[in-house]
Amino acid sequence: MPDVHDTQTRSRNMAAIKARNTKPEIIVRKGLHHLGFRYRLHDRALPGTPDIVLKRYRAIIDVRSCFFHGHDCSLFRLPETRREFWQKKIWANVDRDRRNLNEQLDLGWRTAIV
Template sequence: MQANKNKNTQPELLVRRFLHAAGFRYRLHRRDLPGKPDIVLPRYRTVIEVRGCFWHGHGCKLGKMPKARQEYWGTKINATKERDQANRNALETAGWRLLELWECDLRNDPDGILEGLQAALRGI
């Protein structure tokens, strides 16, 4: 699993390129925030997490549990979900807004998701 990237994934790079082109400035993987979020927009006090459907246990086709070693993967993915929830709670308690973008949504409708993201940020 060391070969699997946890930073600078294709969906994350897509969101970063869009944000930059739209004029948003951001920071990456800030260590002083819970969970080292993917993208941090300090001006908007907003954190964007780009979630991989498999690794974060999304209910879509991409989040399907493998047939081999189901106990191992079930435990691993459940622990990831619990960690995500703990990080979400810590960020909200600290006054940050969290936006989660899922890999499947970015694959199926990137323009719609990115336009919605821009509208959410401009509406602050």
């Protein structure tokens, strides 16, 4: 199926997708706060700049989308247009996620991926 948007519209739509403070991330943060947990956001001192850092528990929570992180679930589907581009981009994200996770574990952090 061809793209329903022209190139400029698609580019504008993709540029509007946020990397931080997404709805799923905010839902997780509100739940943690309601339970009494206090946390830091996007700590650049840690590999991969994790979304939520619970320093007191030496724990990290990453909130990832199915599309950009290539999750193996029913919600992930590779686009029909520019398939090679997206496949290369998404698999690069998966590799980077794996490297960051290994570095976090090597530093002694407990990790959770939502």
